[in-house]
Amino acid sequence: MKFYLGTNCVSDTEPCLGVAELNRQTPNGLHRYRIITVIRNDKEVALELDLGLSKTFKVDQFNIPGGSREGKGGFICHNVGELINIADQLNGVQLWDKKELSKNNNIRMSF
Numbered sequence: 001m002k003f004y005l006g007t008n009c010v011s012d013t014e015p016c017l018g019v020a021e022l023n024r025q026t027p028n029g030l031h032r033y034r035i036i037t038v039i040r041n042d043k044e045v046a047l048e049l050d051l052g053l054s055k056t057f058k059v060d061q062f063n064i065p066g067g068s069r070e071g072k073g074g075f076i077c078h079n080v081g082e083l084i085n086i087a088d089q090l091n092g093v094q095l096w097d098k099k100e101l102s103k104n105n106n107i108r109m110s111f
Contacts, residue, residue: 006046007046012079015078016036016037016079016080017044019035019064019083032052034049036084039076066078066083
């Protein structure tokens with residue numbers, strides 16, 4: 001089991017391991033969270049932002065990698081600002097209509 005340290009701020013220019021948007025159950029219903037993971041002092045640190053009710057988002061959950069960690073090494077190719085821009089662009093685009101896809105291709109999907 002991995003444990004991540006938390007933080008309350010990140011910089012747009014900070015090297016970023018990844019940005020994910022995931023749905024999580026809260027006392028107020030299902031919410032979308034943006035999780036920004038950076039490296040500080042050789043440890044993964046995550047900032048979690050509550051973006052509101054998940055039903056207001058057009059797109060499914062996603063994960064945008066910005067680099068990779070392998071043991072004590074690895075590499076980072078993007079910064080926080082770049083990955084947030086990609087996430088914002090993804091949130092504005094619905095790649096396909098799940099109901100239409102399942103109807104046309106006989107695919108069973110749970111949603």
